[in-house]
Amino acid sequence: MRFEGTLDIAAPRDRVWAFLTDPKQVTACAPDMQSLDVTDPTHFKVVVRAGVGPIKGTFAMNVEFTDLRAPEHAGVLARGQAPGSAVEMRSTMDLIPAGERTTMRWSSDVTVNGMIAQVGARLMQGAADKITQQVFSCIQMRLESPASAGASATPK
Amino acid sequence: MATEIGGIGQSVKRKEDARFIRGKGKYVDDVKLPGMLYLDIARSPFAHARIKSIDTSKALKIPGVAAVITGKDLVPLNLHWMPTLMSDKQMVLPTDTVLYQAQEVAAVVATERYIAADGVAAIEVDYEPLPVVIDPIEALKPGAPVLREDREQKNNHIWHWEVGDKAGTDKAFRDAEVVVKQDLYIPRIHVSSIETCGIVASFDKVEGKLTVWMTTQAPHAIRTVVALVAGHLGLAEHKIRIISPDIGGGFGGKVPVYPGYVLAIGASVLTGAPVKWIEDRSENIQADSFARDYHISAELAAKKDGTMQALRVKTIADHGAFDAAANPSKYPAGLFHIITGSYPFQKSFVEVDGAYTNKPPGGIAYRCSFRVTEAAFTIERLVDVLALELKKDPAALRMQNFIKPEAFPYKSALGWEYDSGDYGRALKLAMDKIGYAELRKEQAEKRNNGELMGIGISSFTEIVGAGPSKQFDILGIKMFDSCEIRVHPTGKAMVRLGVKSQGQGHETTFAQIVAEELGLPVADIAVEEGDTDTAPYGLGTYASRSTPVAGGATAIAARKIREKARLIAAHLLEANPDDVEWKDYKFQVKGVPAKSKTMQEVAFAAYTNHPQGMEAGLEAVDYYDPPNLTFPFGSYICVVDIDRGTGEVKIRRFVAVDDCGTIINPMIVEGQIHGGLTMGLAPALYEQITYDEQGNIQGGTFMDYLLPTAMETPNWETAKTTTPSPHHPIGAKGVGESATVGAPAAIANAVVDALAHLGVRHIDIPITPWKVQQILKANGAAE
Numbered sequence: 001m002r003f004e005g006t007l008d009i010a011a012p013r014d015r016v017w018a019f020l021t022d023p024k025q026v027t028a029c030a031p032d033m034q035s036l037d038v039t040d041p042t043h044f045k046v047v048v049r050a051g052v053g054p055i056k057g058t059f060a061m062n063v064e065f066t067d068l069r070a071p072e073h074a075g076v077l078a079r080g081q082a083p084g085s086a087v088e089m090r091s092t093m094d095l096i097p098a099g100e101r102t103t104m105r106w107s108s109d110v111t112v113n114g115m116i117a118q119v120g121a122r123l124m125q126g127a128a129d130k131i132t133q134q135v136f137s138c139i140q141m142r143l144e145s146p147a148s149a150g151a152s153a154t155p156k
Numbered sequence: 157m158a159t160e161i162g163g164i165g166q167s168v169k170r171k172e173d174a175r176f177i178r179g180k181g182k183y184v185d186d187v188k189l190p191g192m193l194y195l196d197i198a199r200s201p202f203a204h205a206r207i208k209s210i211d212t213s214k215a216l217k218i219p220g221v222a223a224v225i226t227g228k229d230l231v232p233l234n235l236h237w238m239p240t241l242m243s244d245k246q247m248v249l250p251t252d253t254v255l256y257q258a259q260e261v262a263a264v265v266a267t268e269r270y271i272a273a274d275g276v277a278a279i280e281v282d283y284e285p286l287p288v289v290i291d292p293i294e295a296l297k298p299g300a301p302v303l304r305e306d307r308e309q310k311n312n313h314i315w316h317w318e319v320g321d322k323a324g325t326d327k328a329f330r331d332a333e334v335v336v337k338q339d340l341y342i343p344r345i346h347v348s349s350i351e352t353c354g355i356v357a358s359f360d361k362v363e364g365k366l367t368v369w370m371t372t373q374a375p376h377a378i379r380t381v382v383a384l385v386a387g388h389l390g391l392a393e394h395k396i397r398i399i400s401p402d403i404g405g406g407f408g409g410k411v412p413v414y415p416g417y418v419l420a421i422g423a424s425v426l427t428g429a430p431v432k433w434i435e436d437r438s439e440n441i442q443a444d445s446f447a448r449d450y451h452i453s454a455e456l457a458a459k460k461d462g463t464m465q466a467l468r469v470k471t472i473a474d475h476g477a478f479d480a481a482a483n484p485s486k487y488p489a490g491l492f493h494i495i496t497g498s499y500p501f502q503k504s505f506v507e508v509d510g511a512y513t514n515k516p517p518g519g520i521a522y523r524c525s526f527r528v529t530e531a532a533f534t535i536e537r538l539v540d541v542l543a544l545e546l547k548k549d550p551a552a553l554r555m556q557n558f559i560k561p562e563a564f565p566y567k568s569a570l571g572w573e574y575d576s577g578d579y580g581r582a583l584k585l586a587m588d589k590i591g592y593a594e595l596r597k598e599q600a601e602k603r604n605n606g607e608l609m610g611i612g613i614s615s616f617t618e619i620v621g622a623g624p625s626k627q628f629d630i631l632g633i634k635m636f637d638s639c640e641i642r643v644h645p646t647g648k649a650m651v652r653l654g655v656k657s658q659g660q661g662h663e664t665t666f667a668q669i670v671a672e673e674l675g676l677p678v679a680d681i682a683v684e685e686g687d688t689d690t691a692p693y694g695l696g697t698y699a700s701r702s703t704p705v706a707g708g709a710t711a712i713a714a715r716k717i718r719e720k721a722r723l724i725a726a727h728l729l730e731a732n733p734d735d736v737e738w739k740d741y742k743f744q745v746k747g748v749p750a751k752s753k754t755m756q757e758v759a760f761a762a763y764t765n766h767p768q769g770m771e772a773g774l775e776a777v778d779y780y781d782p783p784n785l786t787f788p789f790g791s792y793i794c795v796v797d798i799d800r801g802t803g804e805v806k807i808r809r810f811v812a813v814d815d816c817g818t819i820i821n822p823m824i825v826e827g828q829i830h831g832g833l834t835m836g837l838a839p840a841l842y843e844q845i846t847y848d849e850q851g852n853i854q855g856g857t858f859m860d861y862l863l864p865t866a867m868e869t870p871n872w873e874t875a876k877t878t879t880p881s882p883h884h885p886i887g888a889k890g891v892g893e894s895a896t897v898g899a900p901a902a903i904a905n906a907v908v909d910a911l912a913h914l915g916v917r918h919i920d921i922p923i924t925p926w927k928v929q930q931i932l933k934a935n936g937a938a939e
Contacts, residue, residue, distance in 0.1 A: 084201055
């Protein structure tokens with residue numbers, strides 16, 4: 001499944017870049033994050049709880065930043081498994097400055113295997129939209145709130 | 157008298173129902189033994205992946221987990237692979253690669269079922285996904301990823317099989333006045349029996365004896381397989397006892413050996429504790445053997461006047477990752493070459509190629525004697541395509557072409573010898589019963605008003621009762637079957653057979669055969685099956701073989717007893733044996749009806765007053781090797797109405813005329829036909845298992861895999877003709893699968909008939925409302 005879209009963020013590009021490529025900050029917006037283990041600046045492990053409808057799982061995700069070209073382009077490869085299910089996401093983002101604002105153009109190719117893909121196939125689009133919405137609202141909120149500028153994010 | 161004893165032809169109420177309707181059946185999951193452990197299985201989320209590592213440490217730390225088994229643990233025991241019933245092998249647990257989603261990856265044995273499931277969830281497997289091949293046509297193309305690295309042959313082609321006269325058939329097509337061609341896909345479906353598969357394995361370390369309760373349709377064959385596969389572990393056949401208790405539906409799905417069985421047996425042998433494994437519903441529907449999945453391209457050559465001349469069929473069979481079907485050894489595509497059906501083709505040629513894909517093993521005979529549904533659907537669909545091409549009435553075209561009654565025994569172009577048949581009589585009865593001529597008039601009127609109504613016919617020929625030992629074996633074991641009868645001193649009898657009922661009513665029908673042959677009341681005859689320690693060896697129940705094969709054994713064993721009983725009767729009557737005849741269920745001195753002895757009197761004498769020089773007792777066993785298969789047939793007519801708004805197909809009427817030869821119990825036959833018709837309706841309109849491009853199963857639960865319920869099932873109208881089998885001891889042919897085989901084409905033909913004026917020639921099953929609506933929209937006929 002391929003997902004893509006754009007997001008308008010009321011923050012300058014450098015700040016958006018710094019936030020989105022910092023594992024600690026960006027994972028604060030991951031859905032139902034359980035733990036984070038940063039291996040090096042471009043590799044980290046994050047445990048999240050996600051699912052579709054009644055089928056939920058705890059996913060241990062290995063995440064890698066690929067193709068980093070500050071401050072405009074990043075690729076992210078995330079692979080993870082939950083009992084009976086597995087997910088792989090290949091994502092890209094491009095940041096386009098618009099004065100004090102930034103437009104993020106993003107895409108994500110998601111491959112889901114196992115129980116979530118079997119039982120939840122028809123519900124996947126809706127669930128993905130909901131998770132995307134939550135993540136992006138969180139990113140906007142954290143970047144657009146002046147108090148949090150430059151601060152390292154912690155889950156609320 | 158026949159009514160009193162409950163002999164052949166009587167609608168005796170099913171003896172087994174006394175426990176079934178009270179919920180007192182005893183199934184595998186009802187077996188509970190002291191100290192029993194529970195096994196659960198971790199399965200692959202990927203359809204094709206390399207296993208980089210399996211971490212079992214967290215599972216082993218859970219209190220109550222006794223053991224975790226991986227493929228590597230099975231290697232030293234040489235149990236990581238097992239032979240299938242075809243000439244292939246199958247992984248029990250993988251050591252490096254998984255080949256389909258839901259494939260077994262590791263097993264957890266624990267003190268409780270819930271703990272075993274927690275253990276499964278705690279197993280961590282690191283997979284590296286590999287390219288997935290779902291489409292068998294793609295799988296056979298050069299350059300497709302090779303799925304079975306264990307084979308020397310580095311492609312996905314399993315086997316090529318062909319039968320018939322290729323050159324002669326090709327010539328007939330070159331010379332033909334009319335040729336019609338149709339591609340059809342018979343979708344992958346699942347038997348979905350009410351009871352899932354399961355086992356309790358109990359190994360007695362002191363005696364060295366393995367006792368297994370198991371959901372199997374073929375307990376004796378399983379015993380031999382266990383001895384052959386695990387003989388090196390010290391399991392010898394005289395110390396293996398397979399018990400197949402009550403079974404909640406088999407339909408072919410309980411013939412194969414599943415890895416879970418092997419794991420439970422292995423776990424019991426290793427731990428010395430009884431081990432139970434019961435599949436859950438999702439495991440059953442996702443990982444157990446599938447049926448059908450044939451990609452067929454069929455051509456029919458005919459004269460302009462409608463005379464059918466030649467048939468040419470090319471098929472690709474999707475067998476999934478392992479060829480774990482249970483066809484007779486010589487027939488990798490089963491009895492698919494019954495595809496010439498009810499018509500006297502002069503020339504025919506059929507070829508089938510098996511392909512591996514990243515799907516669970518498939519190809520079992522779902523309530524169908526080895527690929528007969530695929531064959532019957534193809535020919536009956538193709539005849540309608542020809543009728544459309546020639547603008548002929550499909551009933552008239554069939555009547556014109558049928559093999560004539562006087563042509564039997566009839567030798568088909570593909571090598572079968574049909575035993576008996578009268579196809580025209582069955583179709584005529586179906587047409588009279590449904591009012592065919594009136595329906596055609598009504599259809600024409602409705603069509604003028606824009607209403608969509610269709611009439612579909614299926615005049616199928618079945619082939620069951622495998623089979624004669626010259627042609628039929630499984631793993632080399634000939635497909636005879638057996639019956640042992642012991643008549644006790646008080647005239648009550650115990651009958652044991654090598655087959656195994658899964659709901660067919662054997663305890664009643666086999667008792668009726670014995671009642672008829674021996675004159676004992678059916679209530680005095682107990683039938684027992686499924687325990688290899690007590691029953692004579694047999695190949696089991698599938699492919700409608702119980703009545704044709706074990707039924708023959710039962711009649712002949714009873715006749716052996718009757719012959720001995722006649723000698724005893726002569727002794728009691730102080731008559732010459734030549735003067736004693738069996739009449740009205742008694743032994744009589746010829747011409748002196750007053751001088752007679754009942755079987756009960758003879759039985760008592762067999763133990764108390766037997767003639768000098770004769771062995772005491774009254775028992776017999778027969779291993780029956782049938783001289784030929786049997787060929788049941790029927791004609792079904794279906795009337796449908798189609799909703800132009802929703803595309804929904806509504807079956808208004810369905811008349812089924814079946815001919816299964818001599819009928820033992822009309823009530824049971826009717827029940828078999830009702831169930832079979834519903835299982836024929838299912839793939840015609842509802843059931844199909846599909847996969848996404850990554851190999852995720854899309855019909856893995858009953859939310860997505862639609863079984864017809866009482867709401868979807870129409871009122872079936874049944875009727876019969878009786879054309880006995882000339883070679884079967886009681887003339888019976890078997891009926892368990894006729895309706896499953898015959899019904900789909902009648903329904904599909906009715907839907908195509910309703911839409912034919914729009915230019916529709918074929919719709920692949922299942923014919924869902926969506927498919928019909930697309931057709932209606934494309935032709936401007938939607939409401």
